[in-house]
Amino acid sequence: MSQDVVSATGLSLTFQTDDGPVHALSGVDLSVGKGEFVSFIGPSGCGKTTFLRVIADLEKPTGGEIRVNGVDPEAARKARAYGYVFQAASLYPWRTIERNVGLPLEIMGYSADETRQRIDRTLELVNLAGFEKKYPWQLSGGMQQRASIARALAFDADLLLMDEPFGALDEIVRDHLNEQLLNLWDKTNKTICFVTHSIPEAVYLSTKIVVMSPRPGRVTDVIESSLPKQRPLEIRESEEFLKIAHRVREGLRAGHSYDE
Amino acid sequence: MNARGKTIPVLTVISAVVVIWYACVVWMNAPFEYDKAERAGTEIGFSQVVSNTMNQERPVLPAAHQIAEEMYKTIVLKKITSKRSLVYHGWITLSATLLGFAIGTVLGILLAVGIVHNQAMDKSVMPWVIASQTIPILAIAPMIIVVLNAIGLSGLLPKALISTYLSFFPVVVGMVKGLRSPDRAQLDLMHTYSASTAQTFWKLRWPSSMPYLFTSLKIAIAISLVGAIVGELPTGAVAGLGARLLAGSYYGQTIQIWSALFTAAILAAVLVMIVGVAHSYVLRRMGQKPEGVVA
Numbered sequence: 052m053s054q055d056v057v058s059a060t061g062l063s064l065t066f067q068t069d070d071g072p073v074h075a076l077s078g079v080d081l082s083v084g085k086g087e088f089v090s091f092i093g094p095s096g097c098g099k100t101t102f103l104r105v106i107a108d109l110e111k112p113t114g115g116e117i118r119v120n121g122v123d124p125e126a127a128r129k130a131r132a133y134g135y136v137f138q139a140a141s142l143y144p145w146r147t148i149e150r151n152v153g154l155p156l157e158i159m160g161y162s163a164d165e166t167r168q169r170i171d172r173t174l175e176l177v178n179l180a181g182f183e184k185k186y187p188w189q190l191s192g193g194m195q196q197r198a199s200i201a202r203a204l205a206f207d208a209d210l211l212l213m214d215e216p217f218g219a220l221d222e223i224v225r226d227h228l229n230e231q232l233l234n235l236w237d238k239t240n241k242t243i244c245f246v247t248h249s250i251p252e253a254v255y256l257s258t259k260i261v262v263m264s265p266r267p268g269r270v271t272d273v274i275e276s277s278l279p280k281q282r283p284l285e286i287r288e289s290e291e292f293l294k295i296a297h298r299v300r301e302g303l304r305a306g307h308s309y310d311e
Numbered sequence: 312m313n314a315r316g317k318t319i320p321v322l323t324v325i326s327a328v329v330v331i332w333y334a335c336v337v338w339m340n341a342p343f344e345y346d347k348a349e350r351a352g353t354e355i356g357f358s359q360v361v362s363n364t365m366n367q368e369r370p371v372l373p374a375a376h377q378i379a380e381e382m383y384k385t386i387v388l389k390k391i392t393s394k395r396s397l398v399y400h401g402w403i404t405l406s407a408t409l410l411g412f413a414i415g416t417v418l419g420i421l422l423a424v425g426i427v428h429n430q431a432m433d434k435s436v437m438p439w440v441i442a443s444q445t446i447p448i449l450a451i452a453p454m455i456i457v458v459l460n461a462i463g464l465s466g467l468l469p470k471a472l473i474s475t476y477l478s479f480f481p482v483v484v485g486m487v488k489g490l491r492s493p494d495r496a497q498l499d500l501m502h503t504y505s506a507s508t509a510q511t512f513w514k515l516r517w518p519s520s521m522p523y524l525f526t527s528l529k530i531a532i533a534i535s536l537v538g539a540i541v542g543e544l545p546t547g548a549v550a551g552l553g554a555r556l557l558a559g560s561y562y563g564q565t566i567q568i569w570s571a572l573f574t575a576a577i578l579a580a581v582l583v584m585i586v587g588v589a590h591s592y593v594l595r596r597m598g599q600k601p602e603g604v605v606a
Contacts, residue, residue, distance in 0.1 A: 109499055128505055135503045141496040145518045145597035154514065158504045186598035 056210055056242045057083040057106055061115035064101055064268075074267030075101040076112070081261065081270060085209075088236055088243045090253035091261045092299060093306070098268025099246045099261075103212050106244065107135050119210070131159065133210040134203030138218055140195035142187040142202075149174070149183035152202045159206055173201040176235060193224040197231075204239070211243045218248060226284060229255055233282055250303075254278075254296045255287055262299055264306025272302035332375055339371045340364035373566045381570045394550070397574050403551040404539045405578065407467055411474020412535040416528065418475060419482025426483070427490040427516070428508065437487075444480050448473065448538065453545040470548075474538035478531035485527030489520025521597065525590035532582045540575060552578075 064076040076098040083089050091099035104110040105117060108124035119127035127133065134155075142151045149170050156166045174180050177197040187195055196216055203211060217225045229252060236243055247253050253260050254276070262272040276295055278286060286292055337360070344363045348355035355363075365374045382397065389396035422440065425432040452473050459469040493515050501511045543553025552571050559568035 107503055109502060128503065131505070133503070135500070137496045137500065139496055141494075141500055143497070143515070143518070144599075145521075147598065155504045158501075158506045158510050158514070186600070188600040 054085055055082045055118070055121075056085050056087075057081070057117070057119055057244070059102075059105075059115065059117045062102075062105065062112050062117050063114035064098070064105060064110060064112045065114075076105070077267035077269050079115070079268075079270050081273070083242060083244060083259075085242055086240055087259055088245065088257050089259045089261060090257040091244065091246045091263060092248070092250065092253045093263030093303065094265055096265035096268065097263040097306075098265070099263050100214050101268065102263075103214050103244060103246055106210075107133060107212055131206055131208055133212050134206070134208045136196075136200055136203050136211065136213040136216045138215045140187070140192075140199040142195055142198055144187055146186075147183065148179065148185050148187070148190070148198050151187070151198060152205050155202060155206050161206075169205050173204045174198075176204060176238070177201045178231065191224075193220050193228060196220065196228065200232075200235075204235075204241075209241055211241050213243065213245045215246050215248065217252070225249075225252070230284060232256065237280065250296050250299050251287060254292055254299060255282065255284075260295070260299055262302035262306065264303070269306075271306035272298070274298055274302070329375060333365075336370070336372050336374045337361050337364050340367055343367065343371070369563050370565055373569050377566050378569045378573060381566045382573060385570060386574070397552075397555070397570065400550055400552050400555050400571070401574055401578060404536070404543065404553065404575070407470035407539040407542065407551070408474055408532075408535045408582070410467060411471035411538055412478050412532050414471065415475040415478030415531055415535065416482050419479040419527070419531070420486055420524075422479070422483045423486030423490055424512075426487050428512075440480060440483050443476070448477060448541050449545065451476070452542050456542070456545075470539055470542035470551075473542035474535040477538040478535040481527040481530040481534070482524070485523045486520055489523025490516045492523065493519045518597065521593060522590075525586065525593065529583050529586050529590070532586050533579050536575065536579045536582065 059079050059081045062076055062079040062081075063074070066073045066075055075096075079098075079102065081102075091102060093099050101110060105112050106119055106124060108128040117124060120130070120132050122130070142148075143154065146154065152170050152173055153166050156169060161169070170183070171180070174183065177200055179194065179197055179201060182190065182194070182198075187198070190198065200211075200213075200216065217228050220228065232243075233256060235241075245253075245256060258276050258280075260272075260274040260276065261270055262274070263269065264271045274295060278291060278295070341360050341364055344355060344360045364370070366377070367373075370377070385395060385397040389398075391398040391402075393399060422432075422436060426436055427433070455473055455476070456469045459465070459472070490512075497515060497519075498511070501515055506514070539551070540553040540556070542548075543551040544557055548554045548557075552575050555571040556568055559565070559571065
């Protein structure tokens, strides 16, 4: 399956802690095709962030196999296969927005001209044109997160890994950013892996929803979304949408005892 | 707090200090006046005692105006080439302070970089750094001077090295903390870019450590001055603020001692202020959020 961007077979990761081993991931089989928008949803401790970090080579799996663009995660990282968006915007406070977006380009050794063009293009893409010279503290939380998305898009990675990027934002800003993210996905043809806590967010954004559950962290359901690619916000009141959301909720309930 | 809000509290504290000072002047210098009167076989009134205690030649505790007068004479009126000019002595001490501070800062930063990047140094260097500061500087200063003299080094450098000995410590401690201050996500971000150790250092660790560095430098510059003065005390130095302190105590010149002390204190305050100004300048250049702004 060479066209798969991410493919995992029997992937496990066990952390050794003072309280004994923690099975963050156990026997995960999953593939993400090119151009897909895959959401990972589940309660805390289900391994969704860990899975993303394994793809990004920020954690090493202890068992099974994972391929990113057909190679192992370390090689993929070195080939600059992905851009990573963290939960907090993690902008460097001493850099202006344009210099934050330019940070990966600086490190990867792009020319000054190329850097300038890419900064302008990506800031345009996330609707932050005009904020180049601002420092992060001068921007709202939503704008900071958009800048961090621009930073992940600035170099040509086809895979975008997003770890609860809108988790700390309020509902109104989040809706708005979700809509923008879909637009951006449509325009750029990237493959996106998106970790979230929110059922509506997962259903609204994804072509594929991966439901996970904890202890041990595992995949309990994979739902292919039947929603069309063009999604106005109103689609969230449609019957189709509610049906998928229901299935996600069922999947979460099946994999997780709420009595704990 | 704005400048107007500060004026009254500051003035209150200063006047309280002055009142207590003059009370102590009378209390500590009066026995000498009574002794003198008794030996001369005369009676002396209390008001006469009070006025005499303010103007003794070698008072136990000099009055503020005596010190101010002496400082004015030795700083402003004396030519700076004169051996009695405090500017001359101050410069001798200041040059050792600045050289020692510069060496100490560079040494401290280099050690911190090593500690942060090298596991063996992390495990082994810090205990030695801390142990170095538990040795009384007064005990080790003469040895440094003697040892360096034996290998042909004398003059400015040995004194500066005593400053270095004291000033590298806060820089190491502050910079280790500062270079480790980037959070997990900021470091992970560098990892996802496959950034080299050098890139991570210059683009993340170094800028993150600036607030820590300047806080350390404020302490370092003040103790560098202490180090330079201490370096002059046990070695029979003939010039410098420490030498003035020593000479004053040999000859019971309390006014001279106090003037040298005040000069040293003022010098230290000015040096710390200069570092403070550099601190806010650098942070402003780094786009720091101005205080009091709610974004």
